[in-house]
Amino acid sequence: MNKTLILTATHGDEDFSLSVVRNLRQKYVFDWLVSNPRALALRQRFTDSDLNRSGPGNRTSSQYEVRRARQIISKATQYDRVIDIHGTTANSGIFIILSDPNWQNIEFAKTINLSRVVLWPSLKPQGPLTQFIPYSLEIECGPKNSPQIVTQLKTVLSDYLSGKPRQKPQSYYIVTGSLPQPIGQSMKDFVATNFQGKSFTPLLVDQYPGIKCYCLQQLDQPLDFNTTNTPSQ
Numbered sequence: 068m069n070k071t072l073i074l075t076a077t078h079g080d081e082d083f084s085l086s087v088v089r090n091l092r093q094k095y096v097f098d099w100l101v102s103n104p105r106a107l108a109l110r111q112r113f114t115d116s117d118l119n120r121s122g123p124g125n126r127t128s129s130q131y132e133v134r135r136a137r138q139i140i141s142k143a144t145q146y147d148r149v150i151d152i153h154g155t156t157a158n159s160g161i162f163i164i165l166s167d168p169n170w171q172n173i174e175f176a177k178t179i180n181l182s183r184v185v186l187w188p189s190l191k192p193q194g195p196l197t198q199f200i201p202y203s204l205e206i207e208c209g210p211k212n213s214p215q216i217v218t219q220l221k222t223v224l225s226d227y228l229s230g231k232p233r234q235k236p237q238s239y240y241i242v243t244g245s246l247p248q249p250i251g252q253s254m255k256d257f258v259a260t261n262f263q264g265k266s267f268t269p270l271l272v273d274q275y276p277g278i279k280c281y282c283l284q285q286l287d288q289p290l291d292f293n294t295t296n297t298p299s300q
Contacts, residue, residue: 071228072146073099074139077119077196079106081154083211087221088152095228098146102139102196105131119153122199140199148175149203150227151196152220154211157271159256161219164205166195168241176204180226180233183257185270185283186241209256240268240283250279259285 075084088099101107103118115130124137143149153164162183165172176184185207189198197203206223208216226233246262254260254269269280 070146071097071148071150072143073097073224074102074143074149074151074196075099076104076107077102077151077153078112078117079103079108079114080110080112081152081211082107082110083154083208083217084152084220087217087224091221091224091228095225097228100139100142102151103132103135119151119195120193122194122196124199136196139196143196143200143203147202149197149200150224151203151205153205153207155207155209155271155274156211157209157256157274159207159209159271161206161208161216161223162257164195164197164207166198166205167203171202172204175202177237178227178233179204179206180223180231180235181206182235182237184237184239186239186286239286240270241286242270243267243282243284245281246279248277248279254280256280257283 073088075088076082092099103113106113106118113132116132118132118136121133121136122140124135124140125133126137128134160183161181162185163176163179163181164185164187165176166187166189168186168188189195195205197205206220208220210216250262252262254272256270256272257268259266259268268283268285270283272280
């Protein structure tokens with residue numbers, strides 16, 4: 068197996084994965100760390116700034132998470148594969164996020180036994196940790212405090228660490244934007260919908276202030292063009 072690093076509690080209110088990783092560490096060989104121990108001790112998302120928006124970090128910053136981001140990224144580059152585990156209260160299930168969707172990370176995602184892969188590249192110089200770590204991905208779990216989700220996460224990580232081939236076919240999505248609040252229309256994560264004549268797949272519905280949801284387009288589906296008046300070639 069490749070040398071693997073697993074990151075937990077990048078947000079201090081996402082401690083659900085700690086017991087899973089500790090349990091797996093008794094059976095499999097990998098390294099792991101608590102990304103944000105200060106926020107974890109306070110059981111809050113962060114202390115000074117969002118760690119998962121603080122890459123590439125700065126060792127001399129006055130903000131703890133910005134310094135910590137630089138430390139984690141420097142350490143993570145020593146590993147062949149890096150998995151950053153996150154949680155949400157959304158009913159999203161477990162899915163993969165690629166903040167740097169290059170071909171190496173896409174091939175990495177293909178080894179994880181999950182059916183949904185979201186390409187979410189950042190257009191800003193600061194961003195998620197995995198944007199700056201080679202051969203890395205995020206695993207997002209929701210709802211994070213569900214016993215079923217925790218059990219599924221353990222199975223997913225165990226399959227990967229044991230080298231078990233992926234069984235599930237994968238669908239790929241890309242984030243194309245977001246809808247602002249307030250919007251009264253009911254939406255569900257990964258259930259295709261229409262709003263004001265636009266078709267998309269919602270993600271992380273009602274999770275963030277001012278945002279109804281993020282909007283996804285599924286990459287392996289044909290676009291719905293109106294070809295009635297399209298001239299023949």
